[in-house]
Every structure is written in structure tokens, then in C-alpha cells.
Amino acid sequence: MATTVTPQQLLEHALAASTADDCVVIVRATSSANLRWANNTLTTNGVMVSSDVTVISFVGAASGTATGSVSGSASTREQADALVRAADAAARAATPAEDTADLVADRTSPDWDDVPEQTDIHVYDAFAPALGEAFGQASSADRVLYGFVNHELVTTFLGSTRGLRLRHTQPTGHYACTAKTTDLASSAWVGGATRDFTDVDALTMADQVATRLGWGRRRTDLPAGRYDTILPPSSVADLMIDAYWGAGARVAHEGESVYSRRGGGTRIGERIARPGVHLYSDPAYAALACAPFNVAAASDNTESVFDNGLPLGRTDWIRDGELASLIQTRHSAAMTGQPATPMIDNLVLEVDGAAGGIEDLVAGTERGLVVTCLWYIREVDPQTMLLTGLTRDGVYLVEGGEITGAVNNFRWNESPVDLLDRFTAASSTVPSFSREWGDDYFSRTATPALRIPDFNMSSVSQAL
Numbered sequence: 001m002a003t004t005v006t007p008q009q010l011l012e013h014a015l016a017a018s019t020a021d022d023c024v025v026i027v028r029a030t031s032s033a034n035l036r037w038a039n040n041t042l043t044t045n046g047v048m049v050s051s052d053v054t055v056i057s058f059v060g061a062a063s064g065t066a067t068g069s070v071s072g073s074a075s076t077r078e079q080a081d082a083l084v085r086a087a088d089a090a091a092r093a094a095t096p097a098e099d100t101a102d103l104v105a106d107r108t109s110p111d112w113d114d115v116p117e118q119t120d121i122h123v124y125d126a127f128a129p130a131l132g133e134a135f136g137q138a139s140s141a142d143r144v145l146y147g148f149v150n151h152e153l154v155t156t157f158l159g160s161t162r163g164l165r166l167r168h169t170q171p172t173g174h175y176a177c178t179a180k181t182t183d184l185a186s187s188a189w190v191g192g193a194t195r196d197f198t199d200v201d202a203l204t205m206a207d208q209v210a211t212r213l214g215w216g217r218r219r220t221d222l223p224a225g226r227y228d229t230i231l232p233p234s235s236v237a238d239l240m241i242d243a244y245w246g247a248g249a250r251v252a253h254e255g256e257s258v259y260s261r262r263g264g265g266t267r268i269g270e271r272i273a274r275p276g277v278h279l280y281s282d283p284a285y286a287a288l289a290c291a292p293f294n295v296a297a298a299s300d301n302t303e304s305v306f307d308n309g310l311p312l313g314r315t316d317w318i319r320d321g322e323l324a325s326l327i328q329t330r331h332s333a334a335m336t337g338q339p340a341t342p343m344i345d346n347l348v349l350e351v352d353g354a355a356g357g358i359e360d361l362v363a364g365t366e367r368g369l370v371v372t373c374l375w376y377i378r379e380v381d382p383q384t385m386l387l388t389g390l391t392r393d394g395v396y397l398v399e400g401g402e403i404t405g406a407v408n409n410f411r412w413n414e415s416p417v418d419l420l421d422r423f424t425a426a427s428s429t430v431p432s433f434s435r436e437w438g439d440d441y442f443s444r445t446a447t448p449a450l451r452i453p454d455f456n457m458s459s460v461s462q463a464l
Contacts, residue, residue, distance in 0.1 A: 004075050007116060010053065011159045014080045020057035020088050021065075022103060024160045024308050026295060028052045029116035032152040033123055039144050040135040042128075047121055051075040054297045055083045056305045057091035058103070064096025067305055069298045097306075099299050099331035104309035105162035107293075116155035117169045123151045127202050134206035138179065143210060147177035150439075151197060158295055164309045168291040170345075171195045174433055174443055178393060179209035186219075186406065188212030189372055189393035191234065193433040193443045195287075212372065215396050218405030222397075222460075228368030229455035230361045230398070233432035236349065237445040238374045239387070239416035240279065241437045244347050246385055247317060248302040249326035253336050258385040258417050259326055266336055267323050273420035275321040276352035281344035282314035287431045288444040290345035302343055304329035315341045318420070320352075346444035354426040358449040361425055363401040365451065370396040370403060373435040374412070385415045390461050392435070410457035425451040 005013070007027040014025045029051050036044045053074040059066045068090025074080045127149065138145050151173040158166040176191035190208045194200050231239075252259035252266040261267045273279075283292040294310040296303040307329055316324040325341045333340040362370060372394035380386040391409045398404070427449040434445060 005077060007051065007155070007157045008113065010051070010074065010077065010080050011157050013077045014053065014055055014084050015159060015161055017081055017084045018055070018057055018088055018161070020091055021060045022058040022161050024056040024103070024158070024164070024305065026054040026297060026308075027157040029155045029157075030152060031116075031118040031120070032150060033119050033121045034148065034150040035124060035128065035131075036148045037131070037135075038146045040139050042131070045121060049118070053080055053083055055080075055087040056297070056308070057084075057087040059091040061096060065100045066091050066094040067097050067299070068092070068094055069305060071297055097299065099304040099306055099329060101304070101306040101330045103160060103162045103306060104164060105160070107163070107309060108165040109167040112165045112167050114167070117153045119151050119153045123197050124149065127197055127200055130202035134202050138206060138210070141210065142182045143213060144180050144182060145177060145206065145209070146180070147175070149173070149175045149197070156291065156295060158293065158309060160308065166293050166309055168293070170290060172443055173197055174438055175200055175205065177205050177209055179206070179213050181213060186213060186216040187393045188216065189435070191433050191435060191438070193431060193438060193445075212394050215403050216394065216406035220397055220405055220407050222407045224410065224457050224459045226454040226456050228365060229452045229457075230358060230365065230368060230370045231450050231452065231455075232358055232371065232373070233427075233430055233447045233449050234435055235371055235374045236447040236450050237432040237434040237438070238377060238436045239414075239419065240347055240349050240447060241434055241442050241445065242377065242379070242387055243279075243385065243416040244317070246379075246382065247326045248332075249328040249336050249338065250301045250332040252326055253332070257382050258415070259323065260383075266326060268326060268338060270323055271321050272323045272417055273318050273321045274423070277318055277321050277420050278316065278350045278352075279318040280314060280316045280348055281346050282348065283312050283344055283346070284314070285346055285348060285446070288346035288348070288446060290444055294342045301332070302327045302329070304331055306330065307340070307342055310340070310342055312342060312344050315344060345442075347442070348429065348445070349447045350429045351426040351448055354448050355428055357427050361427055361449055361451045362398055362403060364425060365398045365401060368398045369407065370398060375436050377436050380413065385417050386413060387415065388413045388458075389436075390463055392463060409461040409463045411459045411461050413456050413458045419450065419452055422452060422454070423450040424453050
């Protein structure tokens, strides 16, 4: 009969069961709790637990090392055995990998033997009662609230036949709330990231969307064009994540990205942003702490299964306006002659001398726009990193340093790399949350608000 085992036991069993020359096993034990609401009423809540396993097999040959990687849900030895057999077979059927390198060996986390941490519905003990009070206030004011909160704890166990035994627990949470007028003619949104919901107040969240709906009582239609535009930290996070994801060293070295040097190679060492601009990742950044070692379930242009377990530290991607690093595996680092700098699961943008908040940028704007958030972002041209997307849930008109009303939504076309050279003012850096990418892909960002003097609103959109 199948029996449930601990993640460490599952990992050790999988390593022992592999008949490959080497094996890496990644076990992720996940627990999550969520609440969802609509029309000023809590609609669903739930708690989920799962165990996912990735087995990476390595088989040596005269011409190199072949790999096979298989992932799936597994909580028993029998389920792990099936993944091991599939990974071993895939490695033996594969051609040698081009990113072959020595596996990282002999590192053990001091908390390796600890049980996985778990969240539960009690993470909302303070948030939920306040949310109920916010529903009552919204109903009395002819507003309707919709939203979702999720909290997740993922404990990752990384082990190998070469002696790796690494463990990390990652807390991840986010909240999002949309308010609409009862005729559904206008909407407003706020959202953010959190590690434990102790810093999230439902009444404050509801007050913020109420204020934004109030800004929309006066409506002005504007044509497409270039506008002095203030992007909040959430929208800056949207754009910086795209700039980060597109920063693969190999693609740049081969002339296929905005980070490619004309004539060959990468632009590392060139100024690509205003002086004083710093874009970096740091596993130890307090509000955004993440795994201090590399975890890769498969190899691609920015990740290598051979790099599992590499230690991670602060990496400057842009330093004082100069491109300092690109995302490098050990394989691509050998191609470019640069250090190996793997991807890290957080991103920080800072501007020297920046202070204050978005309200200070508004006060310094004679006439312009404030965007709530960006969505449906897609790449148009990788050579310039030109992106396109839509505005959503509120674009507001600034006149004489004050928000005086709402305007229509737009489609926009901009390059985040260009924006880092063109902005005229920035606020302090604060923890932020990408509306486009934060829910499922990348939630650990800290960014300022930016004022762009000529942001390209390329056409009018009918979206709310």
C-alpha cells in the first residue's frame, strides 16, 4: 500500500532509486489559503496542500553528458519511482547537453531536517473581519467590491547524488481589490504583495479604491498622444519585470535583444539608463527575501540544470545607469567571458536622491496623467524591447498639481529600457506588486513611481 512520506524521505528515495550516473531531485511542499469576494460578499475560501517533485537524471557519454528532467505531483515513494524511471529513460534517449558543467556538491542547509512550514486560513484573522466592515461601508456608499487574497508557503528541498541538501521556505502573498460604481460605469483597483498579511489592512485597501472612484466622478475624454505620465510603483514593476526577463546573456550575445552590442557581443559596460539608476536582485533584501541558491528544473537560455545549488548573492543588473550584468548560466558565462549570474527571484529599482511618494510627483506636474495599472503586456520588438499593452481601472487627469478627474483608457507602446533614460522624476522605492505578472509569476519587486514626460499613449481603448 502506498504510504505518505516526508519531503526529505521522498527526495532520498528518489535519489537512491535512480540508475543514472548522477541525479538531482527537487521537492516542493506547498500550502496555500485564499479568500475571494464579489458584490460586497465573501464568495469562496479554501486551503490547499500539494507536493511536487522534479527528477533530473544525468547520463555520461564519451561526447558529454545527457540529461532528462521530469516533473509531477508526488507524495509517495511509488509516485516518485514513476518520475525517476521517466527521467532516467529521458536522459538515456537524449543527446549530450551543450550546457554540461560539474554539478555543485557537498552543501547542506542547517535546517534541512525541519518539517515544511504551512499556512492556513488563520493568516486572515485580522484581515477578514475588517473586510466585512468594508463591505458594509461600500454598500452604504453605492459601491461594490470584488477581490482576491492568497497566501502561500513553499518549502523547497534540493538534493543530489553529489551531496547537495539545501532547503528554503518562501512566503508569498498578494491582495487585489477592484471597486465599481453600482451602474458598473467606472472602476478602480489597488493591489500589493505581502509576506504574511500582518501589514495589510482591508479598510485601508477599501478606502483607497473609494478615493479613486471619487476621482472618476468628473470624466474627460482625451485623444491618443504623448502625455506627461506618472506610473505608480506597480506599473513600474510590470515594465521592469519584462526588462529583467529579457536580460538573458546568451540571447544578447547572439544579437537578438536590446542588450546586444551592435557588431557583436553584449552591452555590458555601456550606459543604458540615467546616471543614478540601479536595478538589482538580492536574496537577502529584507522585504523580498528569496532562495539564496539556484534552483532549475530544466535548461534553457537563462537556466541550467547543472547549476542547481549555486549560491546566490546580490547581483547588480544596472549600476549607476550602466549595464553591469545579464542573466548568465555557467555555460553562457563561458561564451560571453562574464561571471555566472543566475536569475534571482526578486528585483529592486532604485534612483539616487529620489524621495517622497506618488503624491509628490502629482504635486509637481502641471498637466498630465496618472495611471493605475497596465495589463495585457506583450513584446513587439525584442531588439528595442518595445512593449505594448493597455491601461486599466482608472487613468486620471492632473491639472495644476492635483488630480481633477478621470480620462479614457489607452493602448500604449513603450520600451522599459528607454523609460529608464527618459524619466524626469522618481519617488522613493517601496515594495510593489505587478498587476500583470505578480499573481502567478513574479511578485517580489520594489520600485519607485516614475514620471515620464512623453509616454506614448498610441490609441484610445474602450476598456474600463
